[in-house]
Amino acid sequence: MRILYLIFSFVLFFSFSLSAESGSGKDIFDRYCTVCHSPGMASMFGAPAAQDLSAWNERKKLAYDRAVEKNSIVADKPKDWNSINELLETAKSGTDKGMPPKGTCSDCTDENLVSVIEFMSSSE
Numbered sequence: 235m236r237i238l239y240l241i242f243s244f245v246l247f248f249s250f251s252l253s254a255e256s257g258s259g260k261d262i263f264d265r266y267c268t269v270c271h272s273p274g275m276a277s278m279f280g281a282p283a284a285q286d287l288s289a290w291n292e293r294k295k296l297a298y299d300r301a302v303e304k305n306s307i308v309a310d311k312p313k314d315w316n317s318i319n320e321l322l323e324t325a326k327s328g329t330d331k332g333m334p335p336k337g338t339c340s341d342c343t344d345e346n347l348v349s350v351i352e353f354m355s356s357s358e
């Protein structure tokens with residue numbers, strides 16, 4: 235019985251650790267980000283809530299200004315791409331106002347994080 239339990243735990247562990255890279259933005263959001271970014275919880279944490287378009291538009295505006303200041307605007311990409319690219323930077327590093335590095339999804343790639351940011355800042 236004990237060995238079965240061990241095998242079961244391993245399978246569970248690996249299916250969870252592999253799933254981060256394969257999920258859609260919404261899947262990853264549901265696993266890692268919803269705790270703080272769900273509409274019900276976000277105001278408590280001071281985080282922008284998923285699907286709160288005005289909160290995200292404000293974040294995008296600030297991010298775009300930061301990118302201009304850092305001289306990291308990619309000229310042949312649209313404004314929205316540049317805003318999200320800068321939001322990716324803060325999502326990866328975390329912030330001192332409570333956003334943990336990579337939003338606790340340590341297996342997430344840049345592409346994973348961008349797809350979550352796109353999901354949270356859209357009306358889906």
Ligand code: HEC
Binds near residue numbers: 267280333336350
């Ligand atoms: C422990 C709570 C917590 C979790 C979990 C969390 N966040 Fe956050 N997040 C925050 C808070 C609080 C802020 C606002 C921080 C600030 O204003 O500096 C924030 C802000 C952000 C921002 C905006 C950054 C900016 O420059 O304005 C992005 C993007 C973001 N989170 C992405 C994510 C993603 C993606 C995940 C999941 C993979 C995630 N967060 C998980 C708490 C969390």
